[in-house]
Amino acid sequence: MADHSTFARRQVLRFVVAAYLFFLVAWPVYLVGRNAFAGGLGNLDDILTDPDVTHALRLTVVVAVIAVLINTVFGVGISIMLVRYDFPGKRALNALLDMPLSVSPIVVGLALVLVYGGRHGWFGPALESAGLQIIFAVPGIVLATVFVALPLVIREVVPVLEEVGDEQEQAARSLGADAVQTFRRITLPAIRWGVIYGVVLSLARSLGEFGAVKVVSGNVLGETRTATLVVEEKYLNFDKGGAYATAFLLALVAVACVIVVSALRPKEDR
Amino acid sequence: MTSAALAPSRSPRNRRSARGGLPLTRVSGLGLGVAMVWFSLLVLIPLAAVAVTAAQGGWGGFWRTVTNEQTAATLRLTVGTALLVTLVNIVMGTLIAWVLVRDRFIGKRALEVLIDVPFALPTIVAGLVLLSLYGPDSPLGVNIANTRTAVFLAFLFVTLPFIVRTVQPVLAELEPESEEAAASLGASRFTTFRRIILPSLTPAIAAGAALSFARAVGEYGSLILLSGNLPMRTEVASVRILSSIENDNPDSAAAVAVVLLAVSLAVIVALDVIARRVIRRG
Amino acid sequence: MSIEIVNVGKRFGDFVALDDVSVSIPSGRLTALLGPSGGGKSTLLRIIAGLERADTGTVRIEGVDATGLPPQKRNVGFVFQHYAAFKHLTVRRNVAFGLEIRKRPRDEIRRRVDELLALVHLEQFADRLPAQLSGGQRQRMALARALAVEPTVLLLDEPFGALDAKVRKELRDWLRRLHDEVHVTTVFVTHDQEEALEVADEIVVINDGRVEQIGSPDELYDRPANEFVMRFLGPVTRLGDQLVRPHDLQLSISDADGVVGRVTRVTRIGFETRVEVTTAGGQPVTVTLTRNEFQALNIQLDSEIRIRLAPGSPTTTTTATQPCAETSTLIPTH
Numbered sequence: 006m007a008d009h010s011t012f013a014r015r016q017v018l019r020f021v022v023a024a025y026l027f028f029l030v031a032w033p034v035y036l037v038g039r040n041a042f043a044g045g046l047g048n049l050d051d052i053l054t055d056p057d058v059t060h061a062l063r064l065t066v067v068v069a070v071i072a073v074l075i076n077t078v079f080g081v082g083i084s085i086m087l088v089r090y091d092f093p094g095k096r097a098l099n100a101l102l103d104m105p106l107s108v109s110p111i112v113v114g115l116a117l118v119l120v121y122g123g124r125h126g127w128f129g130p131a132l133e134s135a136g137l138q139i140i141f142a143v144p145g146i147v148l149a150t151v152f153v154a155l156p157l158v159i160r161e162v163v164p165v166l167e168e169v170g171d172e173q174e175q176a177a178r179s180l181g182a183d184a185v186q187t188f189r190r191i192t193l194p195a196i197r198w199g200v201i202y203g204v205v206l207s208l209a210r211s212l213g214e215f216g217a218v219k220v221v222s223g224n225v226l227g228e229t230r231t232a233t234l235v236v237e238e239k240y241l242n243f244d245k246g247g248a249y250a251t252a253f254l255l256a257l258v259a260v261a262c263v264i265v266v267s268a269l270r271p272k273e274d275r
Numbered sequence: 276m277t278s279a280a281l282a283p284s285r286s287p288r289n290r291r292s293a294r295g296g297l298p299l300t301r302v303s304g305l306g307l308g309v310a311m312v313w314f315s316l317l318v319l320i321p322l323a324a325v326a327v328t329a330a331q332g333g334w335g336g337f338w339r340t341v342t343n344e345q346t347a348a349t350l351r352l353t354v355g356t357a358l359l360v361t362l363v364n365i366v367m368g369t370l371i372a373w374v375l376v377r378d379r380f381i382g383k384r385a386l387e388v389l390i391d392v393p394f395a396l397p398t399i400v401a402g403l404v405l406l407s408l409y410g411p412d413s414p415l416g417v418n419i420a421n422t423r424t425a426v427f428l429a430f431l432f433v434t435l436p437f438i439v440r441t442v443q444p445v446l447a448e449l450e451p452e453s454e455e456a457a458a459s460l461g462a463s464r465f466t467t468f469r470r471i472i473l474p475s476l477t478p479a480i481a482a483g484a485a486l487s488f489a490r491a492v493g494e495y496g497s498l499i500l501l502s503g504n505l506p507m508r509t510e511v512a513s514v515r516i517l518s519s520i521e522n523d524n525p526d527s528a529a530a531v532a533v534v535l536l537a538v539s540l541a542v543i544v545a546l547d548v549i550a551r552r553v554i555r556r557g
Numbered sequence: 558m559s560i561e562i563v564n565v566g567k568r569f570g571d572f573v574a575l576d577d578v579s580v581s582i583p584s585g586r587l588t589a590l591l592g593p594s595g596g597g598k599s600t601l602l603r604i605i606a607g608l609e610r611a612d613t614g615t616v617r618i619e620g621v622d623a624t625g626l627p628p629q630k631r632n633v634g635f636v637f638q639h640y641a642a643f644k645h646l647t648v649r650r651n652v653a654f655g656l657e658i659r660k661r662p663r664d665e666i667r668r669r670v671d672e673l674l675a676l677v678h679l680e681q682f683a684d685r686l687p688a689q690l691s692g693g694q695r696q697r698m699a700l701a702r703a704l705a706v707e708p709t710v711l712l713l714d715e716p717f718g719a720l721d722a723k724v725r726k727e728l729r730d731w732l733r734r735l736h737d738e739v740h741v742t743t744v745f746v747t748h749d750q751e752e753a754l755e756v757a758d759e760i761v762v763i764n765d766g767r768v769e770q771i772g773s774p775d776e777l778y779d780r781p782a783n784e785f786v787m788r789f790l791g792p793v794t795r796l797g798d799q800l801v802r803p804h805d806l807q808l809s810i811s812d813a814d815g816v817v818g819r820v821t822r823v824t825r826i827g828f829e830t831r832v833e834v835t836t837a838g839g840q841p842v843t844v845t846l847t848r849n850e851f852q853a854l855n856i857q858l859d860s861e862i863r864i865r866l867a868p869g870s871p872t873t874t875t876t877a878t879q880p881c882a883e884t885s886t887l888i889p890t891h
Contacts, residue, residue: 026386104318
């Protein structure tokens with residue numbers, strides 16, 4: 006049924022979409038890269054030799070890795086619970102798990118401060134007297150990061166678990182495998198790709214969290230300042246080169262994550 | 276679908292199991308218990324703390340805080356712009372999903388990647404990204420920094436993937452036969468789109484729109500470099516909450532936060548209702 | 558003649574779906590397009606409906622040249638294998654769709670839809686969504702929807718293919734009776750020879766993009782034009798260089814004429830008994846007998862026997878050396 010008017014309409018739609026994405030995403034992202042290299046490699050060199058920045062980058066990576074580990078274990082476990090088991094309150098839990106996606110990062114930060122804050126928090130003073138400072142310290146940054154990236158692994162793993170079904174697991178059980186063996190040898194290999202996508206996306210999200218971290222970290226130079234906070238700080242202090250260079254590094258990782266996921270995902274399930 | 280993960284909502288087929296399953300065993304029960312304690316400590320108790328803190332000032336205190344001239348202005352701006360952005364996304368998101376599913380051309384995969392970039396990009400970087408094209412040094416010669424347009428643009432950027440990624444899988448799974456059936460019954464292309472395709476997409480569009488709206492209402496990071504946070508002009512709700520926190524005024528921060536939480540909660544409920552409606556339709 | 562297809566050709570890339578096909582489909586009859594999957598029959602049906610466009614050739618429907626007409630202007634009813642139900646509309650609204658498009662008055666639509674729902678026995682399901690119907694009910698709804706616009710021709714693409722065996726048989730009978738009531742020119746595509754033989758007035762056998770034979774079920778079964786039709790329409794076995802139907806062969810212990818062989822295997826399947834006889838030349842021949850015939854002959858394994866073809870039975874000469882399946886038919890039964 007392809008005729009001239011269909012063809013023309015198709016061209017117009019294609020063009021509108023391409024132009025929209027070009028002006029909204031492609032060109033601006035490209036410009037950040039260009040601005041980062043405006044003075045050659047100088048900007049990048051400057052930030053990578055600044056001990057405060059390298060500390061921030063290191064902190065960001067450490068926090069992201071811890072957060073991803075926590076979210077992976079929790080996410081896979083809770084996914085299996087949701088798909089394979091039945092328990093009261095499942096529907097509510099199911100819905101609440103999506104909450105972090107729609108809560109403002111600032112509200113996330115505020116919520117954590119209200120509970121774990123050292124002075125007035127619900128649990129904070131008790132924890133602090135036990136020697137555990139959470140807010141304005143690394144544990145708080147980890148908590149905030151875990152919170153915002155919480156649903157990503159679950160969202161990837163649940164559909165895969167549902168698609169795989171439980172026949173193979175039942176077969177394994179009937180052949181004498183216990184719960185741990187069944188999980189390690191049957192379930193985990195089956196959901197492997199779902200877990201990997203979830204991990205990559207959580208990593209991207211964790212490396213880039215800003216608002217929630219800003220509230221809970223205290224933004225102490227050389228201690229609790231993360232990479233995204235460096236971008237803000239540098240920009241507001243008129244070190245645009247440094248801001249663009251740091252932003253470029255973050256953007257590079259983010260885009261790489263997106264490309265990895267898009268390349269790994271089998272084409273036929275589009 | 277290229278990146279279901281970035282799709283903020285499950286496609287109807289991939290919705291989480293609503294039907295039953297095994298009853299809990301001792302081990303799985305323990306596991307669930309641990310998970311629930313963690314989830315409560317991390318998410319539920321802190322969010323409850325926000326609500327409790329907001330309630331401490333009583334209804335009068337809450338109402339005074341959120342109707343304070345400056346706060347009310349931020350809420351109006353935030354919700355109004357978020358609604359506007361969601362409307363644009365409904366049109367553009369559906370259109371983008373349509374082109375990505377129904378059209379074939381060189382470079383389509385690159386567009387697929389572009390859709391996901393705003394989701395993965397740190398929000399502060401997103402702000403900087405937009406500033407580089409639409410800020411004072413714009414190669415286009417437009418400078419929207421520190422205006423309400425900047426707020427609109429930032430929202431538009433960060434919410435880009437939501438409707439695209441919810442609509443895309445549903446559109447891909449629509450049977451071409453339904454459209455052929457409509458055509459053979461005499462329906463024009465436009466009528467077929469309006470009466471057959473669009474109703475099938477409505478739940479997905481609604482789900483994406485809800486998430487897009489919630490995301491915009493809570494947005495913070497992409498705005499701070501771009502919008503200038505001018506009180507009464509470009510200050511959004513999240514910025515207002517943060518300045519209350521920084522001024523050591525957690526009560527009023529919590530009051531505004533509760534308004535945002537109510538929006539999030541409404542969205543979660545809406546998504547649940549939509550998912551259930553889709554199951555019924557089969 | 559209601560539908561005239563002249564020299565129609567269609568390619569999909571390198572694949573030739575239809576190769577210079579010409580067929581005339583008579584008015585008011587029920588015609589089956591029969592053939593194996595991928596043979597081009599669905600493509601032909603979709604070209605008649607305007608859902609595909611032929612690369613070459615012309616299509617005339619009731620004297621009107623429809624070759625270049627879009628599907629909207631052809632006034633055909635089309636029924637799909639997987640129902641193509643409008644999932645968000647109730648059964649009633651599904652059936653009313655074509656009439657609403659044609660902007661018929663509301664009263665008329667209501668009356669017509671009620672009539673059709675009665676015709677397909679779905680009155681009590683009028684306000685349900687398609688998801689709440691069984692497969693057979695959905696397909697009846699799809700049929701009512703196609704009939705609502707009073708199409709010049711009704712086209713059905715493997716209409717019972719997605720249904721289970723029992724429902725398929727019921728709907729088959731029902732389609733035949735419906736056609737006897739409504740008399741609209743109907744063309745349906747099937748790969749099931751039994752379905753075509755049972756339901757159709759006229760069968761067009763299509764294979765490899767070409768028409769192999771056109772005729773009534775009896776003509777096709779009794780006078781197959783070639784080996785393909787012979788094999789496709791029923792079970793075959795080889796006797797010498799002839800293809801014959803196993804049930805057209807007769808066995809005898811006392812006769813003097815016929816081909817001599819030895820009984821090598823006996824398989825009983827319900828009311829029929831299948832006897833494999835290996836001829837002196839080493840060729841295995843399958844003969845099917847009724848249980849009574851088998852018992853009357855008192856056949857013993859490994860005994861000598863003679864095979865004879867019943868007079869007037871269809872045969873074709875076979876060139877291929879491919880073995881005749883020992884099973885009753887070559888046709889994929891689902």
